[in-house]
Amino acid sequence: MKGDLTGGCLCGAVRYILREGLRFRPYACHCTDCQTRTGSAFSEHMLIAKQDLAIEGDLDSGACDQPSGAVSTIWGCAGCKVRIFAESDRRPGFASLRCGTLHRSAEIVPAAHLWVGSKQPWVTLPDGVPALAEQPRTQAEWLALVGPAAT
Numbered sequence: 001m002k003g004d005l006t007g008g009c010l011c012g013a014v015r016y017i018l019r020e021g022l023r024f025r026p027y028a029c030h031c032t033d034c035q036t037r038t039g040s041a042f043s044e045h046m047l048i049a050k051q052d053l054a055i056e057g058d059l060d061s062g063a064c065d066q067p068s069g070a071v072s073t074i075w076g077c078a079g080c081k082v083r084i085f086a087e088s089d090r091r092p093g094f095a096s097l098r099c100g101t102l103h104r105s106a107e108i109v110p111a112a113h114l115w116v117g118s119k120q121p122w123v124t125l126p127d128g129v130p131a132l133a134e135q136p137r138t139q140a141e142w143l144a145l146v147g148p149a150a151t
């Protein structure tokens with residue numbers, strides 16, 4: 001998805017504009033942590049440059065340790081608790097947008113599926129889309145899998 005994108009929470013208190021900038025391609029994560037965090041089967045993430053995200057409204061946050069040892073901090077609406085983006089202490093300057101909060105989320109098509117070893121058995125993945133049992137281990141692998149589109 002190109003151009004400026006807009007999104008927000010359910011109660012309307014939090015609204016954002018994601019300016020066109022450094023934007024990775026979206027991916028779906030089927031890890032059990034994401035299942036618990038979302039209360040659902042998987043989550044949709046898109047890595048962005050934090051400076052491209054202009055957000056309005058009261059946010060609050062919660063932090064948790066990841067298996068890698070990184071600390072992930074999730075930010076969401078202080079009122080309705082919709083989660084908007086997460087930050088990792090290992091990736092300063094970046095944020096991971098929760099793609100379902102985009103107004104045009106129907107246009108989000110994951111470029112990869114991660115942690116499919118723990119995906120819910122009834123989720124059927126599309127043909128031709130990379131699916132990893134776990135996740136990329138290096139920056140180079142991340143870039144190759146879901147790095148910014150060339151065009």
Ligand SMILES: [Zn+2]
Pocket residue numbers: 009010011012013014077078079080081082
């Ligand atoms: Zn809200």
Ligand SMILES: [Zn+2]
Pocket residue numbers: 029030031032033034035115
């Ligand atoms: Zn996950």
